Amino acid sequence: MRVKRYVVDSMPDALQKIRTDLGKDAVILNTKEIRSGGFLGMFGKKKIEVIAAVDGTAAAGGTSPKPAAPKPAPAKAQPQAAAARAAPVAMLEHDQLEFPEVPDVLPPVQQSLKIREHAPVRKELPPESTAAASQAGVYTPPKPAPVKSREDLLFEELRQMREMMNKLALQNGGESNANLVPAIRQRLIDHEVDPALIDTWIDRAKVEAEELAEPFTESFASRSIRLQIADILKSNGRKSIAPETKIAHFVGPTGVGKTTTIAKLAAEQVLKHRRKVGFITSDTYRISAVEQLKTYANILNVPLEVVFSPQDLLKAFDALKDCDLIFMDTAGRNFRNEMYVSELNALLRSQGDSETFLVLSMTTKYKDMKAITGNFTKFKLDKVLFTKMDETDSFGAVVNLVHDFGLQLSYAANGQNVPDDISVVDEQAIIDLIMEELPDE
Structure with missing residues (x-):
């Protein structure tokens, strides 16, 4: 059996390469989604890994290479597995092998998953057929993830970068609001404003900046704190002596x-x-x-x-x-x-x-x-x-x-x-x- 691994952007690309390399009788053994590239494990591009195989006889165009001696089955193996392992496995020349010898461990029913010319790998089945296929042990490859557009990928990377920068900011200088607006905080402390009140004002200013999608600068914090102080000092009544006061x-x-x-x-x-x-x-x-x-x-x-x-x-x-x-x-x-x-x-x-x-x-x-x-x-x-x-x-x-x-x-x-x-x-x-x-x- 000849086994080959492909890393592609989509399943149609995989099918084309498998048909070209292994022929139309190839069988897909496994598919999974992986990430490649990126920076420090982040922002990698999503790809699909496909493992395909073809019987050695079919790959050799009908010729029968020298069969290898059958391997003895383990003592505790199931009867079906023992029967399957007893069959001879075709071997390719050493310079043609891309992976070590892989035994035929898939159930016989999986041979129905051979790639057909001009046909998709997986055909949608009614719910009752899908349930029956699952009970029968038929391998059904998962649907490939939809390919995102370049704009979607760009926005996703920007979002991840912003989250990373926020985490770094919290780790390096986020333990105190004083590191973000030192001039404002020091000025308020010099005026003997209650430190707990200062933290409340700065926290509220940060929330307002996020809600308005504006950068949290000293200027923005100053305007916000002015309004908060004005809200505390606002008069609910007459400040001077009332005319009716005796x-x-x-x-x-x-x-x-x-x-x-x-x-x-x-x-x-x-x-x-x-x-x-x-x-x-x-x-x-x-x-x-x-x-x-x-x-x-x-x-x-x-x-x-x-x-x-x-x-x-x-x-x-x-x-x-x-x-x-x-x-x-x-x-x-x-x-x-x-x-x-x-x-x-x-x-x-x-x-x-x-x-x-x-x-x-x-x-x-x-x-x-x-x-x-x-x-x-x-x-x-x-x-x-x-x-x-x-x-x-x-x-x-x-x-x-x-x-x-x-x-x-x-x-x-x-x-x-x-x-x-x-x-x-x-x-x-x-x-x-x-x-x-x-x-x-």
């Missing part, structure tokens, strides 16, 4: 500038909005605190009431009943002492519409800001006001606080001049300060 309470730790802030806002209400304003102060713990507010009251020509306990509030409200707006200055107490905070909450009882402003200094560490806000939020807090904006280069605490506690932004003070150095918070200005020197186009 009492505005100001609470916060010591040294944040509550009294000066009250003077600035009172001057704005008197000079700009022409409202009649009054002062109440309970800050009797700090030396000269009452005198400081009394000085501002004299300059603005507004009344001032001093209370020493919650019981004095009713008298103070009655004395200022003709005022359109009352500013209440509370004492700065140790925010870690819950008893002091509870005492302060007792002073926040008021008559009519009121708003409570938490006053925080931008020079305070965010860890302390978070603790302060956590204690005060046990009671009624409406808005947050930041002071000393001009004394810091770090503004990430504003974003952290709004994200963690959901407080409404109100005013930002950036100096000690009364009444000039205070304004309503501009979210876009905060974003520009945080994202300074980063590409946004």
Whole structure:
């Protein structure tokens, strides 16, 4: 038996070569799909491997070469196999052999699979015929895979290359988003933005880039993060003192500038909005605190009431009943002492519409800001006001606080001049300060 192996692009090519080399009596022993060429085992082109054979007598044109001695059958071989192996096998000359001698191990029924001239290798059979053929052990070669066009192959190779590059990127530098956008991440860390929040923003920016099929660059990440910060800082209500507000309470730790802030806002209400304003102060713990507010009251020509306990509030409200707006200055107490905070909450009882402003200094560490806000939020807090904006280069605490506690932004003070150095918070200005020197186009 003469056996030969072919590697071709399609079955028609294989049939043509088999007919040319082995003749029309050749038998296909096996077919399978393989890959050849490519780079490091990838991107190889699909081909079909075909093993064909022809009886030695047919290949020699009817002449009968010298038969070889029959090989003894193994002791445990099946009867059919023993009978088949007992038949003489024709041998070719050594220079004509392409493979070592192969015994006839195929069942006799497989001889019906000889290649016919002008006929396909495998003919489609009805389902019942296919099942019967399978039970009878007839060999049916599998259908050859459809040949892809050059364009399909090109797209497939590009897709595989992209997957490979993504894997390499993850292995070499994908352990941290910091390797992808170092300038943005470092800038946000310098502004003391919560690192977990930074990772969330960068991850979301990467997802947006993939959805839009755009390259994930620093410019793209910067635009995405700006929008995400704006979404956190967006105002759901009025930032300034509402026209219907009758009492505005100001609470916060010591040294944040509550009294000066009250003077600035009172001057704005008197000079700009022409409202009649009054002062109440309970800050009797700090030396000269009452005198400081009394000085501002004299300059603005507004009344001032001093209370020493919650019981004095009713008298103070009655004395200022003709005022359109009352500013209440509370004492700065140790925010870690819950008893002091509870005492302060007792002073926040008021008559009519009121708003409570938490006053925080931008020079305070965010860890302390978070603790302060956590204690005060046990009671009624409406808005947050930041002071000393001009004394810091770090503004990430504003974003952290709004994200963690959901407080409404109100005013930002950036100096000690009364009444000039205070304004309503501009979210876009905060974003520009945080994202300074980063590409946004």
